Amino acid sequence: MSEDLLTRYERYMNPALARVFRFTGIEAVEDHGRGAVLWDEAGNEYLDCAGGYGVFVQGYQHPRIVARAKQQLDKLALSSRVLESRPAIDLAEKLAQVTPGDLQYSFFCNSGTEAVEGALKFARAATGRSKIVSTQGAFHGKTFGALSVSGRPAYQEPFLPLLPDIERVPYGDIDALRNVVDFGTAAVIVEPIQGEGGIIVPPDDYLPELRNICDTHGALLIADEVQTGIARTGKLFAVEHSRVVPDLLCLAKALGGGIMPIGAIVGRPQAWTFFEHSPLIHTSTFGGNPLACAVAVEALNVTVEEKLADRAASLGKYFLEQLRLLQNQYPRAIREVRGRGLMIGMELAAAGVGGALISELFQRHVLAVYTLNNERVIRLMPSLVVTKEQLDRVLNRLNDALEEIYSDIEDLLE
Ligand SMILES: Cc1ncc(COP(=O)(O)O)c(C=O)c1O
Structure with a gap:
């Protein structure tokens, strides 16, 4: 420099x-x-x-993705937030098609930490419970909620107190999860492979067992695929390696095709019913903007076609x-x-x-x-x-x- x-x-x-x-x-x-x-x-x-x-x-500046960004930029970059937006609906439909199982609804935001932040809120609203279980060494972002479930004390200490009712267990340890997940648990949040924790691949039965534990206790499973998401691990989504369908899937990073910031929460129907009481209960001014969504659709197309x-x-x-x-x-x-x-x-x-x-x-x-x-x-x-x-x-x-x-x-x- x-x-x-x-x-x-x-x-x-x-x-x-x-x-x-x-x-x-x-x-x-x-x-x-x-x-x-x-x-x-x-x-x-x-x-x-x-x-x-x-x-x-x-990759950097993928020609197809850049071309789509330019096309959309000339037409409409940000949403009026009054009329319906075609790129956002196209992206939500596309995500419902490419994500596993009955993951169906999407909420769009602008970063990974916002996706996690939203998923934590959704889990509490959907279950009416407060406890969140997360893993040591996890990295979920640096806003208050995401930081609260992350697993590096050095990033947390100056900002204490964080969210209450968070329990942290060693990553990859299914018995530890069995001991803490109970009928007061709203959700367990995990990365299918811990990224910032040091690229840690859990045992093969970890996610399937975790899915069972969540189902037994009526807790939601949040998969944070902000880093593993979109083809990085050899499948479009890392949860596919173990054929597990999470209740809430957090995406960001690669969804923006190397061109735009975007985050998304994709959820199963039962994790979305709380919107019925108040459709505007969780919103974002820039979230779901036409430019980022058009780019993300093209990014997914490129990822699949190539x-x-x-x-x-x-x-x-x-x-x-x-x-x-x-x-x-x-x-x-x-x-x-x-x-x-x-x-x-x-x-x-x-x-x-x-x-x-x-x-x-x-x-x-x-x-x-x-x-x-x-x-x-x-x-x-x-x-x-x-x-x-x-x-x-x-x-x-x-x-x-x-x-x-x-x-x-x-x-x-x-
Ligand atoms: C697994 C995971 N979740 C969440 C985040 C936070 O994403 P962002 O930096 O876009 O807020 C990251 C960032 O590295 C991440 O790796």
Whole structure:
């Protein structure tokens, strides 16, 4: 980044984060993107494995999605909120078709945290109960409700007290859920694969068992697919791996096709009846705007027609295998490589190893970031339009970066 820009970032935005940019040497200004590649203002090309934390499923600036955005922008970007809006209804219908089971109704908002916020409210209204069960290490967003069910105390402490009646259990532990879900439970909220918690894939029977526990107690199951959603894990929705239908499904990130912010809550009929008492009980001025909804319809069409879920499954399998070979080569640096589809986490021996690796990768023009709630895990989450040849280049550069830091591994492990 030019010193001038970083100084202005420091002066007008976030001085503490500016210091982090300086410390890590990640100083470059993004300029334009295409597919899995991002360019900075100086013309340097980066292979992006951070994927906007899950946003860039269809890649940067997918031509079809950009064209649809331009078309809608010229016609009507925001809704009058008085007349009916065709793109929103088209999107709701499309979501009802592509989501599993009897998920039918959609509410649109503008971000992941808003989708979670709404789902928590819906669960309370639908059940008349207050208790929400969530998991340790979870990340559901940073507004008050979503923060309350997230699992990283450091993000919560300055804002206490948060929502009451939240119980947190270890992720992947079905017995722990059995012990806390009762007839006062409105909902259990889980990510089908924990993203920011460190790319944690639960046991195969976790979601089916959780579904049973919820059904037994009349509690709703909220699947937060803000990060796993839309093809990332090798299925359009990660819950499909275990054939579980949640009562409420939260989406955002990739739904916007890499072009627009949008969030959605998709619900089964029984989770929607509370709207009968007051149709305007939950609203959002910008939510469901024509521009974002038109883009999201096209994003879903592109995802399905380009078979991006299948790409994620096959490229993900290849990438995971190759990364495990690297783990064998650098066992003192890499503890584990895990994930599903192109949602992959590399757990390092210490956070210091991760930090050094991210910097070395950046020097080699590969973008990677650690998971927010687990700094020992680097996420590898490229766009699903990435090519095998691009993944091979990432692997070569990763090998070089690991070789570079390996000589100092003892220091980094401290
Ligand atoms: C699983 C999950 N839920 C919710 C969120 C919050 O989304 P947003 O940052 O759009 O508010 C995130 C963001 O990373 C996420 O990964």
